[in-house]
Amino acid sequence: MAQFEILVYPDERLQQVSQPVVEVNAEVRNFISDLEETLSFLPGCVGVAAPQVGRLDRIVIVDISSRPHHKNHGHLVLINPVVTFKEGSAVGREGCLSVPDYTGKVSRSKSIEVTAQNELGTHVMYKMVGYEARALQHEIDHLDGKLFLDRLVGKRNDLKKRTDF
Amino acid sequence: MKNWYMLTLVGKDQPGIVAEVSQVLFKAGGNLGEASMSRLGGNFTIMLMLHMETEQESVRKLLQPICEKLNLFFHIDNIVADLHQHIDPNYRLSVHGADQAGIVATVTSSLAKSDFNILNLESDVGGSKEKPVYIMHIEGFANCGREELEKSLQLLKREKQIVMHLIPIDTMVG
Numbered sequence: 001m002a003q004f005e006i007l008v009y010p011d012e013r014l015q016q017v018s019q020p021v022v023e024v025n026a027e028v029r030n031f032i033s034d035l036e037e038t039l040s041f042l043p044g045c046v047g048v049a050a051p052q053v054g055r056l057d058r059i060v061i062v063d064i065s066s067r068p069h070h071k072n073h074g075h076l077v078l079i080n081p082v083v084t085f086k087e088g089s090a091v092g093r094e095g096c097l098s099v100p101d102y103t104g105k106v107s108r109s110k111s112i113e114v115t116a117q118n119e120l121g122t123h124v125m126y127k128m129v130g131y132e133a134r135a136l137q138h139e140i141d142h143l144d145g146k147l148f149l150d151r152l153v154g155k156r157n158d159l160k161k162r163t164d165f
Numbered sequence: 166m167k168n169w170y171m172l173t174l175v176g177k178d179q180p181g182i183v184a185e186v187s188q189v190l191f192k193a194g195g196n197l198g199e200a201s202m203s204r205l206g207g208n209f210t211i212m213l214m215l216h217m218e219t220e221q222e223s224v225r226k227l228l229q230p231i232c233e234k235l236n237l238f239f240h241i242d243n244i245v246a247d248l249h250q251h252i253d254p255n256y257r258l259s260v261h262g263a264d265q266a267g268i269v270a271t272v273t274s275s276l277a278k279s280d281f282n283i284l285n286l287e288s289d290v291g292g293s294k295e296k297p298v299y300i301m302h303i304e305g306f307a308n309c310g311r312e313e314l315e316k317s318l319q320l321l322k323r324e325k326q327i328v329m330h331l332i333p334i335d336t337m338v339g
Contacts, residue, residue, distance in 0.1 A: 047339035067335065093253070095338040101249045103336050131337060138339040 004038045004053035006097045009147060014098055018049075018056040018143040021079050024121035028059070032077055032119050035061060045097055047135045049142030052098050060139035062132065070131035078116035078124075081140055085113035092134055094148045104152045108134045169198070169246040170215045170224055176237035178209035189231045190215060195224075198246060203287075209237070214246065253336050254284050254304035256314065262327030264290055264297035271325060272301070275317045281307040299327075304334070 007014055021028060031050070039048045039061055046066070050059040063075040088110030095103040111129040114136060118124050128136060138148060174186065183202060190197065198214030217224060224241055232239045260272055273283065285304040292298030307314060311333055318329050 045338050049339075062339075070335075093334050093336040095253070095336050097338065101251050103251070103253050103338075131335065134337050135339050138337065142339075 001037050002034045003041055004034060006038070006042075006048075006052055007054055009099050009149070011098075013051060013054055013056065014142070014147060015145045016051065016056055017145045018051050018058045020058050021117075024079055024117055024119065028057075028079070029119055031055065031057075032059065032061075035059070036077075039063070042097060047139045048097065049139045051142050051145075058143045060136070060143065062135050062139055064132050064135055067131065071129055072132045073126055073128070076126070076136075077119045078114070078136070079118070079121075081114050081116035081136070081143075083109075083112050083114050083137070083140065084125075087111045090130075090134075091153055092131075094134070094138060096138070096148055098142075099147060099149060102149075104148065105154075106134075106138075106148050106151045107153050108137045108151075112137065114140075167216055167218045168220070169244050170217065170221065171242045171244045172211075172213050172215055172224075172228070173240040173242075174209070174211050174213075174232065174237045175239075176209050176232075176235060178204055178207060179235070182209055182235055182237070183211065185235060186211075186228075186231055189227060190217075193227050194218060198248060206290075214244070216246070252282070252284055252306055254334050255306050255336075256281070256304070256311075257332045257334050258301075258303040258305075258318075259330045259332070260299075260301040260303070260327055262299060262325065264292070264299040265325065268299050268301065268325060268327060271321055272303075272318075272327075272329070275321055276303070276305070276307075276314070279307055279309050279314055279317060281305050281309075281314065 035048060038053060039045060046064045047060060047062040050057045058080045060078050060081060064070055064072045065074050086109035089107050090110050091105050091107050093103050094106045112133045113127050115125050187197060195215050195217040198216060200211060200213035202211040221241055221243060228239050283303055283305040288301035290297050291300055311331060314331055318331060322329055
């Protein structure tokens with residue numbers, strides 16, 4: 001087990017597109033274990049993507065179970081995740097391990113459906129809403145070389161009541 | 166030695182103010198920090214942090230001609246930069262109602278009693294001239310729970326006949 005160092009913007013690797021994982025083998029599982037350990041030492045953080053530690057493979061971990069008031073699926077390891085359906089939009093505040101000391105408002109789809117493989121290579125599908133859907137969209141963005149900075153909405157507020165701040 | 170200054174510029178709004186002022190500062194070797202510009206009642210207002218290897222008097226001499234040309238009042242303060250110390254808000258309060266004196270004072274006083282630290286406040290007067298509407302958004306940080314904040318705001322809602330929505334902000338960090 002090992003902990004990785006988190007890359008910090010403007011590291012160029014954070015803006016590169018990650019490659020699909022061809023085979024979910026022991027080496028990939030070892031990497032995932034280390035990524036899980038890395039995440040466990042990052043207080044308040046609900047997800048991490050492989051490119052954040054310099055590995056340009058399409059692997060993310062999302063775990064919002066520390067916020068049980070948000071509907072969630074627990075600890076998820078998702079390999080080659082693809083959003084197959086999205087609906088609605090909501091503005092919420094996001095931060096990122098790779099962008100210290102800054103948070104901003106980002107518009108995301110309210111609900112999504114995603115297909116992926118888990119750490120055993122099994123194909124899985126999840127329907128997510130609100131905070132968990134936001135977290136996964138944030139992590140999938142990392143796989144496409146995008147940061148939440150690329151999706152900031154203006155500082156000005158509107159009167160609409162938001163559901164997932 | 167490099168010093169940090171807070172520049173405050175106010176005047177009649179017109180296109181190009183930020184570009185002209187920032188060019189003058191940049192060409193003189195200044196580096197801008199955080200800035201906030203807003204148009205308040207048709208007036209241009211901006212506060213911006215300036216990092217520059219010069220004394221305050223030199224900054225004044227630099228700004229004088231451009232501010233005279235653009236018809237701006239300006240003010241300079243020496244400051245401690247304190248960058249990279251952002252506090253994330255955990256509550257957002259939206260307020261609206263018929264415009265009346267005292268909305269800001271009463272709402273913020275109520276929040277202050279709960280040690281609510283205001284991090285961002287924006288307000289506008291909208292509606293028609295005959296029936297102006299006051300709209301305010303506050304973001305801030307408080308250690309207390311939502312119920313405590315809601316309780317103190319309830320009374321104000323009835324007193325001032327204003328609508329208030331208190332929304333927790335749950336920042337997602339990934």
